[in-house]
Amino acid sequence: MARSYEHPGEYGTQDPVRLLGIRDTPLSVDEVFRSVGDDAAGGIALFVGTVRDHDGGADVAGLGYSSHPTAEAELRRVVEKVVAEYPVRALAAVHRVGDLAIGDVAVIVAVACPHRAEAFDACRKLIDDLKSEVPIWKHQTFSDGAEEWVGAH
Incomplete structure (x- = not known):
């Protein structure tokens, strides 16, 4: 559950959304981290989602992400x-589409806030809402030849 902050957004007039995109090229943690640098931020929380080698007890061989034209x-x-909702100084969110291999970076989000607790809370909200609300779907293939779509409703 999100914490209550008295004055979200009061810390500046510059657009805090510094980097946003859905890309078919590899993602860079350094690019995302650099984009949220802010002298007034005491905490930066960064989440990196990678392709794991298993899901639901099955060995994943690879996967592909696709997105709806409205995803961005x-x-x-x-x-x-x-x-x-949060006193965000700077924010970045990028998601990869296309075919990815085990270990590839699929998504990176980062949030800079005046304090660490706010940054952690905002980052968790950002990745959770991105995963549940942005129309990006994962097509997994398993080592036994089976496949499945994840996130397609």
């Missing part, structure tokens, strides 16, 4: 909701 607009809506 939905991502913008999600990040603006986080900015409205």
Whole structure:
């Protein structure tokens, strides 16, 4: 559950959304981290989601992500909701689409806030809402030849 903050957004007038995108090229933790640097932020929380080698007890051989044409607009809506709820100084969110291998980076989000607790809370809200609300779907293939779609409703 999100904490209550007295004055979200009061810490500056510059747009805190510094980096946003859905890309078919590899993602960079350094790029995301650099994009949220802010002298007034006492805490930066960064989450990196990678492709794991198993799911539901089955060995994953690889996967592909695809997105709806509205995905980036939905991502913008999600990040603006986080900015409205928390005292965000800077925020970044990028998600990869296309075919990925085990160990590849699939998503990176980062939030800079005046204090660490706010940064952790905002980062958790950002990744949770991104995963549940942005129309990006995962097509997994397993080592036994089976496959499944994840996130397609």
